[in-house]
Amino acid sequence: MRTVSGRRRGPELERAILHAAAEELATSGYAGMTMDNVARRAGTNKNAIYRRWPRRAALGVAAYRYIAESRTPEVDTGDLRGDVLALLRQVNDTWSSPRGAILRDLLAAAADEPALVELLREQAGGDAMSAAWFTLLGRAVARGEAPPEAVHPRVATLPMTLVRAEYAVRGASRLPDPVLVEIVDEIFLPLVRGRGPRN
Amino acid sequence: MRTVSGRRRGPELERAILHAAAEELATSGYAGMTMDNVARRAGTNKNAIYRRWPRRAALGVAAYRYIAESRTPEVDTGDLRGDVLALLRQVNDTWSSPRGAILRDLLAAAADEPALVELLREQAGGDAMSAAWFTLLGRAVARGEAPPEAVHPRVATLPMTLVRAEYAVRGASRLPDPVLVEIVDEIFLPLVRGRGPRN
DNA sequence: CCTATTAGGTACGGTCAGTACCTTACTAGC
DNA sequence: GCTAGTAAGGTACTGACCGTACCTAATAGG
Structure with a gap:
């Protein structure tokens, strides 16, 4: 050759x-x-x-x-709902892109290679992603949009977790935008509200 | 032979x-x-x-x-938190059992067999499971423990979804009970509360 | 120019899915 | 009982693939 x-x-x-x-x-x-x-x-x-x-x-x-070449995500729309939706749409874009398809394929195929799964998982919403969600929530609290009690790792990453779960249940297909909106309006925002002081 | x-x-x-x-x-x-x-x-x-x-x-x-031989789960402890925790512990038992390990292994390995994935997915929390979560939530509403607005498919299956996501992130190991408690107390119950009428 | 390094070529051994083809036992219908 | 169809057993094979061994040829750097 x-x-x-x-x-x-x-x-x-x-x-x-x-x-x-x-x-x-x-x-x-x-x-x-x-x-x-x-x-x-x-x-x-x-x-x-x-x-x-x-x-x-x-x-x-x-x-x-x-x-x-994982770029760190960055959004700032001015209010919590807009931020969450924007970041969620970004996640949806990434996961439904050809890159995302490859990533999901690799994750499924190399399930019996612990060290490699670790590397891949980082790409699929690891620390960098978690940090972005956390700061987003923190900003909302600073603006008085969310109660301080809402700041909690599980709360911060909940939207991303649900999107990932949705990808696991459905096949590869990109999530329709209404699904993202539903996750935000029916789950995430009520949860943030519910973690505030009892009425 | x-x-x-x-x-x-x-x-x-x-x-x-x-x-x-x-x-x-x-x-x-x-x-x-x-x-x-x-x-x-x-x-x-x-x-x-x-x-x-x-x-x-x-x-x-x-x-x-x-x-x-999937048995349909059934719990009734008398209050919402107890029900959710009981069912969640049951899910945790199933998934961490040898049967659950086999199921997860199959799901990962046969990812490129759409028809088979479908069959397996049903075993891993399909319609029967969803129904159990739904009736559980309905009972809580009937008792006045949860607002009617809390009844929503995504809300009902949220605990199970989160447990499944946790299994996806960690390896095979059984989830410690405090994780289940945290999911219920920090996410699910605040969400149910938050979906009630604004204060 | 000479030598260590690294690429290229080729050929394995081993495992596994799936197929082909034949022989052998058993069942059922007469 | 005899016979014919059906299903099980035996064996071998193709083809794909991973990973390895071993040799030859180019090239970089002294």
């Missing part, structure tokens, strides 16, 4: 492999991301891959990170 | 296969439930299996149902 120009080495080859793996993930999912397929698509062979990643699952995670 | 006594046929053989498959599931998980293993343990061969179930995943589901 690669008869004309010189051999790729080191980082260049590594990028080529990751690129090929990412394309396999995108087109055929984790199941289709076989070592032979990746090697063929990258114009190299399995040795080059195994020298860098000891197992297929490791390559899967690396390939995902190659596409991911 | 089976040289001494006569050949098993029809239902008898089918039960033997399911029994073997269930034992494989219990000891080695879905990954270890290979067709050859099942055939060997059942004292037969793969043909007998493939004549009954077209694919491995189908056998997996059949084997699970062979163990499952």
Whole structure:
């Protein structure tokens, strides 16, 4: 293979492999991301891959990170409901995007690789995400929109948790916006209200 | 195989296969439930299996149902908090039991078999479970313990949803009881309260 | 120019799903 | 009882895949 120009080495080859793996993930999912397929698509062979990643699952995670570059979410609409909905829509976007599909596929497929599941879970709403939800709620309290008693980790991440649960129950399909609105208006906001002082 | 006594046929053989498959599931998980293993343990061969179930995943589901015999849950402690906690503890028991482990394993492994996922999902908190949560909440309203506005499908199933989400985040380990209490006292009951008439 | 490193090529061994094809036992209908 | 259909058992095979071994060839750096 690669008869004309010189051999790729080191980082260049590594990028080529990751690129090929990412394309396999995108087109055929984790199941289709076989070592032979990746090697063929990258114009190299399995040795080059195994020298860098000891197992297929490791390559899967690396390939995902190659596409991911998780940006920290940031919203500020001025009121609690708007903030929550905006962030929720962002979560919905991420999860329903091709990237999200790959992520969910990987999470399901690599369930028996504890270390890898950990890495992926961080991408799927880990500490950074939790922090965003927490600060959002804190801002609402500062504005007097929510009672101080509402600040609680489970409360802060509840909308995201429910969206994730919805994705687990339904298939891959993007959640319709009314579902998000319902989660906010029927669950989250009443909960915040209910955690205030008894009337 | 089976040289001494006569050949098993029809239902008898089918039960033997399911029994073997269930034992494989219990000891080695879905990954270890290979067709050859099942055939060997059942004292037969793969043909007998493939004549009954077209694919491995189908056998997996059949084997699970062979163990499952889902009983409909029923609790009545007299007050809402007690009911919710009791039912939640029951859910926790089920999910942390060996049966629950098998179920979670199957759900993760057979993610690319839509029809089978559907069957399994029903076992993992489907309509029967939802109905139980709904009637529980209805009873509380009838007793005047909860406002009528609290009756809502998302509200009713929220505790179960949160427990399931917790299982998804943590590994397989049984949820400590304080987590259940926290879900009830910090989320569910405040939400029910918050859905009542504004003060 | 020489040598260590790294890529490429090829060929395995092992596991597993699913299929094919034949032989052997049993059942049922006559 | 005899016979024919049905279903079980036996065995072997294809094809996909992971992971490994081992050798050859290019190239970077001294």
